[in-house]
């Protein structure tokens with residue numbers, strides 16, 4: 471006897487629930503919960519990390535990310551404008567930059583900047599500057615494409631209105647187009663900020679002092695002195711303190727939209 | 738004694754292979770209202786946009802208030818402050834409230850003080866009857882209100898001439914009257930105006946001169962009563978028949 475379409479769909483759904491339960495049970499039986507507890511939830515070690523995990527590591531992660539984001543945003547805007555320039559060499563330079571830094575692992579870029587810049591310019595930058603250049607340099611490549619899409623999504627009539635009021639091309643760009651573009655790209659920019667927060671973990675290769683540790687380095691350093699993986703869990707939770715609210719913010723901004731006349735970024 | 742304020746001679750404009758304006762000569766006297774009518778695609782918007790050089794002409798000369806805009810050395814940004822433009826789609830700056838829409842170019846281009854630009858803006862909002870909307874965002878306004886704000890924005894630069902490109906075409910019928918009322922008042926105050934429109938009643942009552950365009954040429958021009966009331970050219974008659982009495986023509990007739 472043939473089974474109706476709806477019945478079949480129902481059976482398939484039951485099967486999916488069943489599979490999930492089986493996998494959960496198998497994992498639960500196989501795992502050694504005592505070991506897991508010992509490995510990840512050692513209360514004494516967790517306590518020993520406070521308050522410096524917050525006052526040093528979390529704080530530094532935020533500072534490094536903020537510096538990188540600020541520099542990346544500025545450089546990204548310049549790259550976006552270069553990509554839209556009518557002067558071909560500007561477009562080429564921007565394209566090469568963007569493709570290179572998006573295509574190469576951030577870790578390699580950091581190593582290159584850390585060892586390469588002092589050789590190339592015969593000078594040692596302060597650590598914060600190096601962090602800013604490295605994180606921002608990579609972030610800029612991603613943000614440039616987002617900003618360019620935002621600028622192009624501003625309706626043409628906005629520029630025409632600005633020009634008809636006597637604004638120059640540059641003045642219209644600064645006063646009218648860029649502010650509107652940033653409203654449009656606020657959600658994707660917030661996502662870039664989340665990615666950058668996680669990328670900030672890569673600057674451990676810059677060989678920082680104890681008071682310069684960010685979350686990952688701090689966690690690994692505590693790990694090397696303790697028999698438990700608890701520091702990694704704590705560090706991970708601290709990242710979530712930053713990234714979860716940003717994720718909510720991004721989705722909120724996306725839902726709220728920006729009102730007024732505008733096209734979709736994808737258009 | 739009338740004085741020529743806008744003078745266009747031998748204007749040509751192409752988009753790639755498409756010749757849109759084929760040799761336009763046009764004179765507008767100071768204080769006159771000139772309405773431009775004609776079928777879709779005949780080049781009306783392009784002509785208007787050439788007057789403030791939003792479109793770069795391929796040939797010809799455009800002189801506004803004794804300034805030759807087609808002179809390569811002209812300061813076009815400064816010239817444009819004296820030529821107000823109102824678009825079919827309003828084009829209010831969507832990130833700025835009404836007051837800021839009216840003050841931003843005064844501040845950044847004319848370098849007026851915050852206080853003065855604000856005073857000028859509020860005065861012009863009052864002229865278009867929207868004083869109470871100074872702090873609204875464009876998206877909170879009806880189309881008719883947005884268009885009146887756009888007019889006030891252009892007026893805030895103290896222009897000598899105003900260009901209107903189908904200012905009421907995007908509006909619900911019941912909102913058209915408010916915008917036309919503002920334009921009529923402007924005309925009464927002596928503003929020089931070039932208006933692309935399909936509002937024949939407005940053209941008939943307000944225009945000093947009506948121009949009928951077709952195929953990139955000015956086919957017929959003259960006083961409103963002549964061109965609309967008693968057209969000499971066959972093409973003008975056909976067009977007017979379609980516009981004034983659209984129900985008597987099948988859907989196959991392009992309007």
Ligand SMILES: Nc1ncnc2c1ncn2[C@@H]1O[C@H](COP(=O)(O)OP(=O)(O)OP(=O)(O)O)[C@@H](O)[C@H]1O
Nearest residue numbers: 752755757775776777778779780781782783784903
């Ligand atoms: N930027 C452009 N690039 C290419 N073609 C264009 C451009 N602007 C206008 N055109 C073309 O030029 C012709 C005239 O356009 P224009 O907008 O001046 O007509 P119009 O008389 O204003 O018509 P409508 O009543 O529909 O507004 C049309 O065929 C149009 O497709």
Ligand SMILES: [Mg+2]
Nearest residue numbers: 781782783903
């Ligand atoms: Mg048009």
